[in-house]
Amino acid sequence: MGTINGGINILNRAKDRITRFNKLKENPQTTIRTLYEDQDHNVWIGTDKGLYYYNPAQDRIKQYMHDPQNRNSISINGAQCITQDKHKTMWIGT
Numbered sequence: 818m819g820t821i822n823g824g825i826n827i828l829n830r831a832k833d834r835i836t837r838f839n840k841l842k843e844n845p846q847t848t849i850r851t852l853y854e855d856q857d858h859n860v861w862i863g864t865d866k867g868l869y870y871y872n873p874a875q876d877r878i879k880q881y882m883h884d885p886q887n888r889n890s891i892s893i894n895g896a897q898c899i900t901q902d903k904h905k906t907m908w909i910g911t
Contacts, residue, residue: 819849825862840871840878853899861907863896868909 818826818835824847825838841847841862851863862869868881868891884890891911898910 819852819862821848822846825849825852841869850896851898853901855901855907856905861896861899861909863899863909865895867891867894868896868899 818828820826824841826835827838828835841864848865849862850865851861853861853863855861858873860871860873862871867883869878870881871878881891883892883894891909893911896909896911900908902908
């Protein structure tokens, strides 16, 4: 579950427990705008402080931010929506 200024909470229905996803250590108070699981089971996290890519198999997270020197970076430091097409191309709405 994405939250406003509280990061991500994960509901474990089998154990009836909610735990905090603590991988956003540099921005723990970020607002989560969207979550998307891609075809390879990676999780894309759109926030008010950039776009995150989480690979659960390797337990690695990467943050993508706007870089004015790189025209291929995301246009702003925020992502509103995320989807993937049949060719595995990611589409990010900022």
